[in-house]
Amino acid sequence: MGNDNSGLKENKPTPPKWADKFLEWYCAPHQLEDVQGALYEYYYDKIENGQASRAKWFFILDVITHFRPHIIKRKSSHFASNSLGMYKEIIKTAIRNFRKNQLASILNLLGLTISITSFLLIWIWIHQEKNFDAFHEHAADIYRIPNTFKSESETFSQAVSGPALGAQLHKLFPQVVNATRFGSTTAVIKLGDQSYFENRIRVVDPNFFDMFSWEVLAGDKADFLRELNSIVLTESLAKKYFGENSALGQTLIMDNERPMKVTGILKDPPANSQLQFEAITSMNLAKVRWETQDMDTNWGGGWFHTYLQLEPNADQENLMVEVNKLITSKLTFFTERNMSYHYFLQPLTDIHLNSDLRYDFSNNGSARNVSIFTAVAFIILLLACINYINLSTANAIRRAKEVGIKKIIGALRTDLIKQFLIESTLICLISALIALGLVYFLLPSSANFLGYDIALNVNALSFLWLFLGTLVLGLVAGFFPAFSISAFKPLSVLKGQLKSGKQGALIRKSLVVLQFTATIALIIAIITVNGQLRYIQNKDLGMQTDEVIYVSYRGLQSVNNNQEILKNELLKSAAFKSISFYRNSHPVGGLSNSTVQVETEAGKKVSSSLYNIRVDESYAETYGIELAAGRFFSEVFPTDSTNSVLVNEAAVASFGWGSPEQALGKKMGVAPFERTVVGVVKDFNFEGLHKEVAPLRILPIRNKDDYSEIALKADLSDPFKTLGFLEKTWKKINPEVPLDYTIMNEDIKDQYQGELRFRSIFLVFSILSLVIACLGLLGLATALTNQRIKEIGIRKVLGASNFNLIKLISREFLLLVALSIVLATPLAWYGMEQWLAGFAYRIDMSWVFFLSAGCIALGVALITISYQTLKAALSNPVLSLRTE
Amino acid sequence: MKGTNLGEFEELVLLIAVARPEEAYSVGIAKIIDEVTDRKVVHSVVHACLNRLLKKGFLSSEMKAGSNKRGGRRKRVYTITPLGMKTLEMVKAQRDKLWAMITPA
Numbered sequence: 008m009g010n011d012n013s014g015l016k017e018n019k020p021t022p023p024k025w026a027d028k029f030l031e032w033y034c035a036p037h038q039l040e041d042v043q044g045a046l047y048e049y050y051y052d053k054i055e056n057g058q059a060s061r062a063k064w065f066f067i068l069d070v071i072t073h074f075r076p077h078i079i080k081r082k083s084s085h086f087a088s089n090s091l092g093m094y095k096e097i098i099k100t101a102i103r104n105f106r107k108n109q110l111a112s113i114l115n116l117l118g119l120t121i122s123i124t125s126f127l128l129i130w131i132w133i134h135q136e137k138n139f140d141a142f143h144e145h146a147a148d149i150y151r152i153p154n155t156f157k158s159e160s161e162t163f164s165q166a167v168s169g170p171a172l173g174a175q176l177h178k179l180f181p182q183v184v185n186a187t188r189f190g191s192t193t194a195v196i197k198l199g200d201q202s203y204f205e206n207r208i209r210v211v212d213p214n215f216f217d218m219f220s221w222e223v224l225a226g227d228k229a230d231f232l233r234e235l236n237s238i239v240l241t242e243s244l245a246k247k248y249f250g251e252n253s254a255l256g257q258t259l260i261m262d263n264e265r266p267m268k269v270t271g272i273l274k275d276p277p278a279n280s281q282l283q284f285e286a287i288t289s290m291n292l293a294k295v296r297w298e299t300q301d302m303d304t305n306w307g308g309g310w311f312h313t314y315l316q317l318e319p320n321a322d323q324e325n326l327m328v329e330v331n332k333l334i335t336s337k338l339t340f341f342t343e344r345n346m347s348y349h350y351f352l353q354p355l356t357d358i359h360l361n362s363d364l365r366y367d368f369s370n371n372g373s374a375r376n377v378s379i380f381t382a383v384a385f386i387i388l389l390l391a392c393i394n395y396i397n398l399s400t401a402n403a404i405r406r407a408k409e410v411g412i413k414k415i416i417g418a419l420r421t422d423l424i425k426q427f428l429i430e431s432t433l434i435c436l437i438s439a440l441i442a443l444g445l446v447y448f449l450l451p452s453s454a455n456f457l458g459y460d461i462a463l464n465v466n467a468l469s470f471l472w473l474f475l476g477t478l479v480l481g482l483v484a485g486f487f488p489a490f491s492i493s494a495f496k497p498l499s500v501l502k503g504q505l506k507s508g509k510q511g512a513l514i515r516k517s518l519v520v521l522q523f524t525a526t527i528a529l530i531i532a533i534i535t536v537n538g539q540l541r542y543i544q545n546k547d548l549g550m551q552t553d554e555v556i557y558v559s560y561r562g563l564q565s566v567n568n569n570q571e572i573l574k575n576e577l578l579k580s581a582a583f584k585s586i587s588f589y590r591n592s593h594p595v596g597g598l599s600n601s602t603v604q605v606e607t608e609a610g611k612k613v614s615s616s617l618y619n620i621r622v623d624e625s626y627a628e629t630y631g632i633e634l635a636a637g638r639f640f641s642e643v644f645p646t647d648s649t650n651s652v653l654v655n656e657a658a659v660a661s662f663g664w665g666s667p668e669q670a671l672g673k674k675m676g677v678a679p680f681e682r683t684v685v686g687v688v689k690d691f692n693f694e695g696l697h698k699e700v701a702p703l704r705i706l707p708i709r710n711k712d713d714y715s716e717i718a719l720k721a722d723l724s725d726p727f728k729t730l731g732f733l734e735k736t737w738k739k740i741n742p743e744v745p746l747d748y749t750i751m752n753e754d755i756k757d758q759y760q761g762e763l764r765f766r767s768i769f770l771v772f773s774i775l776s777l778v779i780a781c782l783g784l785l786g787l788a789t790a791l792t793n794q795r796i797k798e799i800g801i802r803k804v805l806g807a808s809n810f811n812l813i814k815l816i817s818r819e820f821l822l823l824v825a826l827s828i829v830l831a832t833p834l835a836w837y838g839m840e841q842w843l844a845g846f847a848y849r850i851d852m853s854w855v856f857f858l859s860a861g862c863i864a865l866g867v868a869l870i871t872i873s874y875q876t877l878k879a880a881l882s883n884p885v886l887s888l889r890t891e
Numbered sequence: 892m893k894g895t896n897l898g899e900f901e902e903l904v905l906l907i908a909v910a911r912p913e914e915a916y917s918v919g920i921a922k923i924i925d926e927v928t929d930r931k932v933v934h935s936v937v938h939a940c941l942n943r944l945l946k947k948g949f950l951s952s953e954m955k956a957g958s959n960k961r962g963g964r965r966k967r968v969y970t971i972t973p974l975g976m977k978t979l980e981m982v983k984a985q986r987d988k989l990w991a992m993i994t995p996a
Contacts, residue, residue: 044957044964045918045934051960073935396927 016051020059022050022066028178030070032379035081042078046070080319093422094429100409101430111398112434114786118483118779119438123477124390124445125775128453129384130215131446136372137262139279139359144220146691148184149355150323152176152313152330153364157528158346158602159613160661163700167309168350173212174290174303176313180329182321187215188290188311189282191559191862195744196267196286197260198248204561204747205244207285210293210311210723218316219282226271232289232473236261237270239287245272262296263565263743281359306337307348308601309366314355323352344614345600365600375845376765383772386525390776392484393518394783395431399488400515401790406492411500423493431485432478439477440669482590487514516823519787523827523864524834526780529773530860531835532842532869535852536766541845542850543759549691549700551631554584554720556733560744562715576736581723582729587629592620593754598693603704606674608663616659618693619704621713626705627688629720636667640707644685648707652682656690660704675704682706695758697847777864781871784820788872792879793818800884812880817872824868828861835860897949902929904940904978907978909971915993916957917941917967941969949975 018068021027027043034042046069053062105112140146152172155164173188190210196200216228224242231239238259254269259594261267267288276283294302302310315321331350335342352480353362360374410423507610560566566573570588591599598618605615626632627639635656640647652675656667665686675682690700708714721729730748739745792799799812807815834851843849892922897905901923907923914923924930950969957966961990971979 040954040964041917041967042938044961044966045916045938047960047962047964048960049934069934072933074940075935075939077939078935094967 012803020054020062020473022047023063026067026070030073033074033079033807035079037082037778038078042073046073053595060844062130066715073806075546081522097426097429098433100426101433104406104430104626107433108402110789111380111786113404114782115395115398115434116435116438117442118391118394118782119480120437120441120445121775121779122387123435123439123442124449125387126384127442127446127473129380129450129772131450133377133384135279135383135674136360136590138356138376139372140281140355142220142279143218143355145218146356147216147354149314149316150352151358152315152350153362154348154350156309156346156616158344159614160605161614163616165309166362166367167311167365168313168728169306170302170310170332170349171306171337172334172350173311173313176315176330177214178327180578181332182318182326183315184318185214185218185316186313187212187218188313190290190293190311191213192288192293193559194261194296195563196248197263197447201248202260202263202743202745203247204559204841205286205746208238209284209287210289210290211287213388214316215287218314221276222274224274225253225270228271231271232268232287232291234268235289235292235295236265236267237289238267239271239273240269241273241275241285244276244285245269248860273372281355281370283370284369284810286353306334309339312368315352323343327352327882341602341614344602344604346614346616373761375842380768380772383529383769383776386777387772387779388480390522390525390779390783392480393522394779394786395434395484396487397515397783398790399427399431399516399785400491403488403495404794405491406449407500410492410495411497414497415501420493424489427489427492428482428485429486432481435481435484436474439473439480445471448457457481482577516788519784519820519823520827522780522783523824524830524869527774527827527831527860527864528835528838529776530832531856532839533769533773534856534860535835535839535843535850536762536769538634538850538853538856539846540759540762540766543696543762543846544756545668545695546692546848548755549632549689552751554723554754554842555630556719556721556723556730556748556814557716557754558719558737558746558748559593559716560747562590562713563744564739566744567712567714567763570714573736573740576740577719577733580729580732582725583719583734584722585629585717585720586717587623587765588624588708589622589718590708590709590715591712592622592626592664593716593718598703603675603717604677605662608665608669612674612677615662615702617654617702617704620708621706621708623673623708623714626718629718630691631720632691632848633689634736635687635689637671637684639686639688647685647711650682651685651707653686653688654674654684655688655700655703655705657700658704661702697846699847718751769780777867781867784868784871785875788820788875792875796879796882796887799882800887803880803884804888811879816876817869818880820868820872821865824865828857828864831860832857897978900936901940901944901949902979902982905944905971905975907952908969909976909979913972915969916955918966920959941967944975945969948972949978 030043030046031039036271037174046066050062050066053059053065143149152168153164153165153166154168155162170188173186175186177183177186188211192208192210193204193206194208196205197203211232216231226239231237238261240248240254248254248259249257254272257269259269273287290302293299317326327350334348334350338348341347358368358371358378359374362371363373367481414420533632557600574586577586598620600616600618602614602616606612620626624640624642627634633880637653639653640651644651654670654675659667659670661664662670662673664673670684673684675684678789692700693703694701719733721733723729733748734746737744785884796814799816802812802815835857839852844853893977898950907920907927911919914920917934917938919943921932921934924932924937927986931977939954941950945952949972951972952967952969954965955968
């Protein structure tokens with residue numbers, strides 16, 4: 008390898024060249040001569056001794072064995088120690104500059120701090136949203152098993168499944184390690200003479216505690232639900248009943264008759280858990296309380312959320328094929344009527360953001376909102392970066408002399424680039440530190456803004472990420488200024504030939520346009536969001552809810568016994584106009600649905616699944632629901648309770664009955680339970696305005712013991728008097744039962760909690776982005792008017808009016824903002840169309856939105872620069888022209 | 892570096908540098924160690940040791956013209972410093988003291 012050309016010069020062998028080169032590469036320069044000499048000496052020693060062939064190998068071996076730290080390590084050079092001084096100098100200059108150019112520096116610092124704070128807050132929220140339910144030890148192996156139901160008239164997916172799945176799947180399939188059902192129930196819980204309605208009691212299988220990792224504060228997991236009458240409480244519910252005393256082993260009375268032993272205390276489920284509960288009882292108890300026989304064997308319907316824990320690496324596809332095959336074979340009743348359930352799996356950690364099924368959890372998030380806010384977070388960072396770039400380049404002339412002198416003294420361009428990058432990174436680091444403090448103080452109060460408490464768990468790694476992120480931010484912000492400022496030619500700088508403020512003017516202008524485009528797009532978005540929400544809140548729901556009070560008593564027997572007395576007592580007061588009893592038919596939040604055979608226009612029966620409500624004769628009157636055809640249930644027709652049914656207009660359309668009039672007389676159900684349609688109600692929204700009104704069946708109640716809740720139409724002009732009367736009367740008639748009422752309009756508002764929260768978060772961040780953009784504009788206007796001060800002076804001397812001058816200076820900025828409006832319009836239009844598509848009832852984007860967003864942006868920009876323009880225009884030209 | 896501690900190998904190298912000043916460069920020292928102790932040493936080990944002694948201040952060095960074999964490269968020649976000399980003497984005195992305690996059998 009090495010001896011190739013040595014023979015041409017002299018007949019002397021040389022060591023292998025590549026090894027020699029390798030040595031020269033790794034050896035520290037100050038050691039090289041001595042070490043290389045030594046190896047050569049060995050080499051030629053060997054050759055002298057007639058070991059020419061071995062000499063080469065020994066040389067190579069020597070080169071390799073010398074690859075040691077003390078030979079590789081470079082001597083710390085004179086220059087290196089000097090550069091430490093250079094860094095000190097850079098930091099010193101940075102601080103001096105900060106002081107000298109206070110306005111720009113403070114604007115930068117403010118902008119960066121606001122944007123980093125916003126970014127961190129949004130990021131913490133996103134992190135939380137993305138890590139929902141990840142805290143369970145088996146999270147990766149747990150799946151929910153919802154289904155898609157198909158009948159001849161409709162198809163929908165629901166989060167709940169037949170009860171047999173959770174009871175049996177883990178016994179039938181080896182891949183399913185564990186399974187649990189998760190259902191809801193309510194009950195009156197009594198301790199001493201205090202009784203409360205508890206709404207968030209869950210019924211589960213014993214496996215629930217093995218599959219999910221809840222923190223146990225007291226009790227033994229194995230004993231939790233061993234006995235029928237046992238109840239597990241969360242910490243906060245235990246506190247409600249027992250205060251600071253130990254709740255474990257205590258007894259609570261359920262349903263006024265059943266003594267329940269507290270067998271365990273759990274920590275409250277964390278905010279980032281889809282499963283929320285306050286107390287837990289067993290599935291066996293539910294069987295007794297609900298008097299059901301088929302809870303472990305019924306494969307149809309939608310009763311519970313069912314969770315499966317699969318074996319790691321289980322073949323899910325195969326499993327689901329088998330499960331669906333099994334269920335189809337069990338559900339011959341449905342198959343014969345052309346209905347089917349198709350089950351599928353949802354990974355536990357995927358449900359929060361990516362599931363929107365019927366009967367899904369109300370605390371579900373939205374992947375769309377997460378991506379919207381990710382974009383907003385980065386836009387806000389970008390805006391602050393642009394401010395830095397614009398202000399640094401606009402003020403570059405101030406640094407020109409410094410750059411010129413440094414270059415003459417011998418600074419390399421890379422040194423200068425380094426200097427400006429360090430400056431930008433430094434300011435970002437300071438902003439990040441302030442932002443960190445702000446986040447610390449703001450986070451607790453943002454909980455109610457974001458919808459839940461956020462547990463901030465900071466660790467060393469998150470600080471490392473913050474630090475690295477800030478460095479990157481500093482480099483991004485400082486990159487362009489560093490390259491443009493360091494490019495100044497010393498000669499022209501020192502001769503004063505540099506035209507002030509001209510450097511990077513085009514880029515600066517484009518960046519301002521970019522900034523305002525983003526800001527205006529956000530303003531258009533917030534106007535649209537606002538308009539849509541106002542529309543939703545004021546939309547006619549098809550029912551009158553202004554005066555409705557809703558009372559739920561969970562179908563307690565004692566209340567049902569006194570129905571007539573209560574009704575008569577309340578109607579004695581003029582404030583109460585109408586009272587309706589019904590069962591599970593509160594038109595806000597989740598009606599139940601069931602399957603039924605329906606007669607089509609052609610007289611054929613098809614299968615269908617409809618939402619249904621079970622109500623009394625006063626329901627329509629109380630809720631102000633109007634009839635499209637026929638009549639409502641009436642006491643005049645005693646056969647109504649067994650023979651009649653009403654539907655809504657959506658159902659008429661879905662069955663192809665033509666008109667409401669044609670629907671009258673159609674048959675539903677199979678004999679002996681066949682009913683005749685006696686009336687059609689106009690559509691009213693019972694699912695919120697996200698969804699179209701679904702087909703609905705209105706049934707009368709067969710037995711007055713089935714009622715579970717009441718709607719009261721009452722005069723609420725004096726709410727204290729009306730509610731006081733209600734409370735007094737209730738206490739008199741039902742002293743055992745706590746009165747649990749809500750105002751209907753509040754319930755409806757609650758349906759849009761998510762949207763209202765979205766609006767307020769969006770509003771805050773769009774205002775912040777406008778603020779940041781204006782900070783930049785202010786700095787830019789200041790720098791550029793200062794540089795044109797002489798021009799303005801001369802124009803004034805020559806007779807320009809104040810108005811002329813204001814126009815001259817403002818025009819440039821306003822043109823940029825106007826261009827941004829043009830660019831932002833299609834962007835925002837596209838984005839908001841996507842957002843509005845999520846609503847069944849929506850507004851259309853109107854030109855008014857774009858116009859008002861444009862006016863806001865122009866107005867704010869004008870106000871921002873007005874101080875500078877006025878100052879420049881009104882100043883005495885003598886002052887600006889005298890010097891020189 | 893821990894003060895004036897002198898390892899066995901370091902002591903050997905230092906002694907050779909005093910005893911044979913004309914051979915007091917890395918290759919020369921390595922060869923003498925070969926001759927005297929009859930143990931094969933690798934050059935890089937000797938070099939590392941010399942480096943260490945330089946750092947401890949027991950040796951000083953100077954680049955001097957080398958032989959033809961080195962391809963015209965100079966060699967680093969080491970001379971003992973007063974501190975080195977003193978340390979060597981101290982080590983010898985300690986050894987002598989201990990030898991004196993040994994009663995001949």
